[in-house]
Amino acid sequence: GDSVTQMEGPVTLSEEAxxxxxxxxxxxxxxxxxxxxxxxxxxxxxxxxxxKADDKxxxxxxxxxxxxxxxxxxxxxxxxxxxxxxxxxxxLSAQGGGADGLTFGKGTHLIIQP
Amino acid sequence: xxxxxxxxRYLIKTRGQQVTLSCSPISGHRSVSWYQQTPxxxxxxxxxxxxxxxxxxxxxxxxxSGRQFSNSRSEMNVSTLELGDSALYLCAxxxxxxxxxxxxxxxxxxxxxx
Numbered sequence: 001g002d003s004v005t006q007m008e009g010p011v012t013l014s015e016e017a018x019x020x021x022x023x024x025x026x027x028x029x030x031x032x033x034x035x036x037x038x039x040x041x042x043x044x045x046x047x048x049x050x051x052k053a054d055d056k057x058x059x060x061x062x063x064x065x066x067x068x069x070x071x072x073x074x075x076x077x078x079x080x081x082x083x084x085x086x087x088x089x090x091x092l093s094a095q096g097g098g099a100d101g102l103t104f105g106k107g108t109h110l111i112i113q114p
Numbered sequence: 115x116x117x118x119x120x121x122x123r124y125l126i127k128t129r130g131q132q133v134t135l136s137c138s139p140i141s142g143h144r145s146v147s148w149y150q151q152t153p154x155x156x157x158x159x160x161x162x163x164x165x166x167x168x169x170x171x172x173x174x175x176x177x178x179s180g181r182q183f184s185n186s187r188s189e190m191n192v193s194t195l196e197l198g199d200s201a202l203y204l205c206a207x208x209x210x211x212x213x214x215x216x217x218x219x220x221x222x223x224x225x226x227x228x
Contacts, residue, residue: 034216043118043204043219089157101147101159101170102206102217 002027006090006105013080014113021075021108023064023090031092033057033066033073034102038087047075047088085112115141118207118220126226132193135223139186139207145169146188147217148180151202160203163188164211192225200227 006023013019025031032051036044048057053068062077073090090105119138127133139146148160159172163182180190186207192199202224206217 036219043120043221044206046216046218049216091157101149101162101172102157103159104157106156 002031002092002094002103004090004092004103004105006088007108008106010109010111012111012113015082016079017112019075019077019080019084019110021088021090021110023073023075023105025071025073025090025092027071027092027094027103029094030068031094033064034091034093035062035064035073035075036089036091036104038089038107040086044089080110080112082112082114085110118205118218120203120205120220120223122223123221124224124226126228127195128228129195129197131195132191133195133225134189134191135203135205135225137188137190137205137207137220139188139205140218143207143209143218144186145208145211145215145217146182146186147206147208148188148190149204149206150174151204151222152200157204160190162211169211195227197227199225201225 003026034049035047037047038044048059050057050066056065064075087107089107091102121136145164147162151157161171162169166182177193182188202222204222206219208215208217
């Protein structure tokens, strides 16, 4: 079945450092790919998405590019802030419409120190 | 536009009881999905409803059920609660069920079974 693999962390960085959170997936066909963020005590917020190969999703300084050849969707940000501290989830939705809903990775806990 | 709302936000139940959780989607959204989030298993898909019909169901026992009303509001029910049902239950709404439509999540209902 479909699966998503991402580093779990915690990942600890200093403010203004560069961020990369790796995400790779296994799926048939051409899934849509998403990054969600979860702040403590809250639900998930959609951060960005990409629906086809070579698409780049971006939002709030975060970017991710849909790489079909490497089945990856790595999340990047050039300069992180303390407010970026949260858990980040990579997810996919299978082609043809979520037969199993969204498939999530385990989540990466990001801690940004001032 | 108001986001996804879930009630109640917190629940404490005793093993063997049953519980009903409610979800109101974003206005105009017709697809509602439910997910269970636990530290051990992460985010797992429970089921999805579209236009009052269950389209998909995840790998959960029959004690977990749901329904959707004509106004797209949804409820999920868990009967004969077990300690392992303690989790954050998240509801997500979407315009439609196809893969490219992003899902918007509510804040969740934190269920504790004692």
